[in-house]
Amino acid sequence: MKGEHVLIFDTTLRDGEQAAGTSLNPNEKLEIALQLEKLGIDIIEAGFPITSPGDFEAVRLIARELSSTTICALSHANKEAIDRAWESVRPAKKARIHIFLSTSSMHLAYQLKKSQDDVLKLAGNMVAHARGYLEDIEFTPMDSTRTDTKFLYEILQAVIESGATTVNIADTVGYATPGEFGRLIESIIKNVPNISKALISVHCHNDLGLGVANSLEAVRKGARQIECTVNGIGERAGNAAMEEVVMALKTRNDLFHIATSIDTSQIYKTSRMVSELTGFIVPQNKAIVGANAFRHQSGIHQDGIIKKAGTYEIMNPREVGVPSSALVLGKLSGRHAFKERLLELGYALDEAALSHAFKAFKELADKKKEITDRDIQALIGEELRTAIEVYHLEHVGVSCGNHSMPTATVRLTGPNREVLADAALGTGPVDAVYKAINRIVRVPNTLTEFSVSSITEGIDALGEVLIRIESEGATYTGRGSDTDIIVASAKAYMNALNRLLVSKRSPREENVDEP
Numbered sequence: 001m002k003g004e005h006v007l008i009f010d011t012t013l014r015d016g017e018q019a020a021g022t023s024l025n026p027n028e029k030l031e032i033a034l035q036l037e038k039l040g041i042d043i044i045e046a047g048f049p050i051t052s053p054g055d056f057e058a059v060r061l062i063a064r065e066l067s068s069t070t071i072c073a074l075s076h077a078n079k080e081a082i083d084r085a086w087e088s089v090r091p092a093k094k095a096r097i098h099i100f101l102s103t104s105s106m107h108l109a110y111q112l113k114k115s116q117d118d119v120l121k122l123a124g125n126m127v128a129h130a131r132g133y134l135e136d137i138e139f140t141p142m143d144s145t146r147t148d149t150k151f152l153y154e155i156l157q158a159v160i161e162s163g164a165t166t167v168n169i170a171d172t173v174g175y176a177t178p179g180e181f182g183r184l185i186e187s188i189i190k191n192v193p194n195i196s197k198a199l200i201s202v203h204c205h206n207d208l209g210l211g212v213a214n215s216l217e218a219v220r221k222g223a224r225q226i227e228c229t230v231n232g233i234g235e236r237a238g239n240a241a242m243e244e245v246v247m248a249l250k251t252r253n254d255l256f257h258i259a260t261s262i263d264t265s266q267i268y269k270t271s272r273m274v275s276e277l278t279g280f281i282v283p284q285n286k287a288i289v290g291a292n293a294f295r296h297q298s299g300i301h302q303d304g305i306i307k308k309a310g311t312y313e314i315m316n317p318r319e320v321g322v323p324s325s326a327l328v329l330g331k332l333s334g335r336h337a338f339k340e341r342l343l344e345l346g347y348a349l350d351e352a353a354l355s356h357a358f359k360a361f362k363e364l365a366d367k368k369k370e371i372t373d374r375d376i377q378a379l380i381g382e383e384l385r386t387a388i389e390v391y392h393l394e395h396v397g398v399s400c401g402n403h404s405m406p407t408a409t410v411r412l413t414g415p416n417r418e419v420l421a422d423a424a425l426g427t428g429p430v431d432a433v434y435k436a437i438n439r440i441v442r443v444p445n446t447l448t449e450f451s452v453s454s455i456t457e458g459i460d461a462l463g464e465v466l467i468r469i470e471s472e473g474a475t476y477t478g479r480g481s482d483t484d485i486i487v488a489s490a491k492a493y494m495n496a497l498n499r500l501l502v503s504k505r506s507p508r509e510e511n512v513d514e515p
Contacts, residue, residue, distance in 0.1 A: 004258050007225040008246065009201060010036050011045040012274060013058075014074055015239055015515075016229040021449075021468055021475050022278040025502060026058035033062045035273055036069065036230075039266040043070040043096060045227075049088040050081040056088050063092035070136065072096040077126040086133040096136040098168075099126055100515045103155055104143035116151050123155055124162040131163035138166040140203065140515045145169075145176040145184065153191045160192070166199045166225060170515040171214055174207025174237065182217040189222050201225035203515055204240045206232060211240035216248055219258055230274040231282055231289065243267045243288040243320070251314055268321035269346040276381045279477025281453065281466055288315075291374075294322055321346065331365035345373060347380055357383050367483045368460045378455050378462050378481045382491070389494075390415050390501040391441060396490045398429040408432035410490065412440055430489045437490070441497055445471040452485060465492040469500065476500045 013029050016022075024032070029046065036044050046063070049056040063071045071092040073085035077099050089095035101123050102112050108119065123139065130137050139159040141152060156167050169188065171181060185202070189195055202218040202225070204211040215226045232241030246262045253259075271289040275282050284291040294317040304311030335358050342349060342357070349357060360379055365371055392413040400406040406429045411421040422439040426432030434447070449468040454461045463485040467478045476499045480491025 005224070006219055006249065006258050006260055007042040007199070007201075008040075008242065008260055008262060009043040009045065009072070009225050009227040010041045010229065010242060011203075011227055011239065012036070012229040012233065012242075013062075014045040014047050015227075015235060016233040016274070016278070017047075018235050019233045019238065019278070019280065022233075022280065022477060023474065023499075023503065024058075024277060025499075026054065026061050028277045029058045030061050030065060032230075032274060032277060033066060033069075035266070035270050037066050038263070039270050040261045040263045041069055042261055043072050043225075045072045045074060045098060047088070048074040050076060050084045056084060059085075059088035060091060063089045063095065067093060070094040070096050072098050072138070074098045074100065075130070077101040077122055079126070079129055082126060082130045082133075086130070094136070095134055096138060096166075097130045097134065098138040098140065099123075099130060100140040100142050100168075100170075101126070102143055103141035103152060104146040105148060106146060107143050116148075116154075120151075120155055120158055124158040127159045127162040127164050135163075135165065137164045138168055138201065139164040140168040140170050142170055142515045143172045145171045145181065146173070149184070149187060149191075153188065156188065156192045156198075157194055160194045160198045164198055166201050167195075168201035168203050168225070168227065168515070169218070169223070170203040171205055171211075172203075172515055174205035174211060176204075176214055177208075177210060178213045178217040181214045182221040185218045185221040185223055199224050201227060203227035205235065206237045206239060209237070211238070212244045212248065215240045215245055216256070219249070219256060231271055231280065231286070233274070233278060233280055241287070243271060247288050247315060247320065264319055265321045266346065272377055272381070276479065279466060279468065279479060281451070288320055289322070293317075330371060331362065333365070333371075341373075341376065342380070345376065353383065364462075364483070368462070372456050374456050375462055378464065381479070382481055390498050391420075391494060393490055393494045394419070395421075396433055396487055398432060398486055400429045400432075406432045408436045410436040410440070412437070412494075429486050433486060433490050434493055437493060437497070441501075443471065443497060443500060445469040445476075445497070445500065448475070450489075452488075455481060463488050465489045467492045467496055469493075469496045471500055474500075474503070476503070 017024050033044055047055040047059040049059050059073050071089050073089045075081040075085040075097055085097045108114055127137055127139055141155050200223045202215055202223045204214040226245050228240040228242040228245050230242050232238040246260055249256050249258050268289055282289055301312045338358050338361055394413055395411040398408045406426050409423040414420050420440045422436050424432050424435035424439055426435050448470050451466045453464050455464050462481050462483055464481040465488040469476050476496045478492040478496025480488045480495055482488040
């Protein structure tokens with residue numbers, strides 16, 4: 001089986017972005033797309049252009065800027081959506097249109113209100129319409145795993161005859177188990193006469209926690225494209241996690257004998273970037289990229305690791321780009337050492353950004369005795385968040401105690417570089433800070449989520465705050481980190497407010513009806 005290869009189709013920017021509680025602006029989507037290309041992703045599903053002008057512009061921006069990865073746009077099975085998808089990916093060096101249409105009896109009866117014959121004809125016609133623009137066409141029979149298998153064979157045959165080059169078997173609601181999903185792939189290969197003319201893809205949701213397992217079993221049975229997302233984010237319980245799929249294929253190559261084009265050393269950085277920009281914290285026990293994935297507490301395990309890492313680690317952490325050094329730099333470290341460590345972690349900053357980051361590093365080093373790789377990554381995250389600032393937090397101060405009224409004063413720099421200050425009382429220090437900020441920014445919103453976590457160990461650890469706010473039905477995520485948790489809270493709120501303000505300049509709509 002030498003030479004066998006599976007394509008990795010990443011839909012973080014489309015299905016991943018549809019996870020409740022997240023929204024990405026075009027520049028954030030481009031930043032992720034550029035990292036996905038560096039990671040080695042074969043196909044990036046950049047968005048769903050018909051749903052909003054913002055998504056259209058984001059897909060077109062990505063299509064213009066990327067150089068080697070195939071850029072894909074999702075489309076309903078109608079001419080207007082296909083035309084819009086084509087216009088968005090037209091600038092790409094390699095482009096794909098991905099058409100989807102429900103095929104299960106439940107979806108036909110309650111959602112489309114169409115017969116199987118109607119859907120069969122529509123699917124063929126729309127693939128033919130898209131084929132008039134380009135050759136790389138993917139078709140998804142949505143809710144494939146709950147579709148009558150005879151009808152599934154018929155529609156796959158029809159769309160391949162019309163020009164589809166990839167057919168995507170979607171477990172849209174995460175219903176299948178590995179055994180039955182593998183048998184479905186086998187039956188498609190056996191019963192669709194022209195299946196050899198198309199590549200079989202799979203798109204597995206994680207409602208039962210089986211997204212990765214189903215994807216891997218499908219590969220064993222003949223699928224050669226896996227659709228997935230970074231950190232497994234997506235609708236409801238999410239999708240098959242890219243990092244788990246890729247590392248399972250690599251680590252168990254003795255079983256799968258399948259290669260990918262992924263540069264696995266970029267996995268951890270990509271995971272951190274997606275977490276940072278979407279606001280979805282990676283659980284500590286998350287496979288491959290979680291904080292505990294390569295940490296050992298049991299004495300027996302520690303003893304084994306000291307003697308030979310392979311006793312309790314089936315992967316080298318550096319293989320996926322996970323930093324393994326505990327102490328990296330300190331307050332006596334110079335600019336050159338800091339720059340070299342950033343490069344080792346995958347951050348290539350220009351001189352202006354490097355100077356700003358180094359200043360922030362020195363300030364952190366004065367507060368914290370030991371600076372770890374995770375501290376540095378959090379620091380760079382803070383630097384990246386300032387790129388979307390409308391208002392900048394200059395100063396925050398609080399007065400509180402069990403026998404005093406919490407009071408906060410804040411000073412911000414406004415859009416025209418004017419200095420704005422105010423103060424407020426609150427039920428607690430964070431509440432007082434947020435009320436003081438609201439008195440200046442004056443953007444109506446509701447705080448819906450507030451969580452605090454420690455980035456590293458120790459009493460001097462950086463604290464990270466994640467918040468979500470709602471305004472006019474849309475949700476905005478904010479993150480902030482600092483050794484002072486009140487300051488981190490203020491930074492997180494300013495990050496969310498800035499995202500809200502930026503989005504007002506380029507409004508986006510919700511995506512609907514996806515595979």
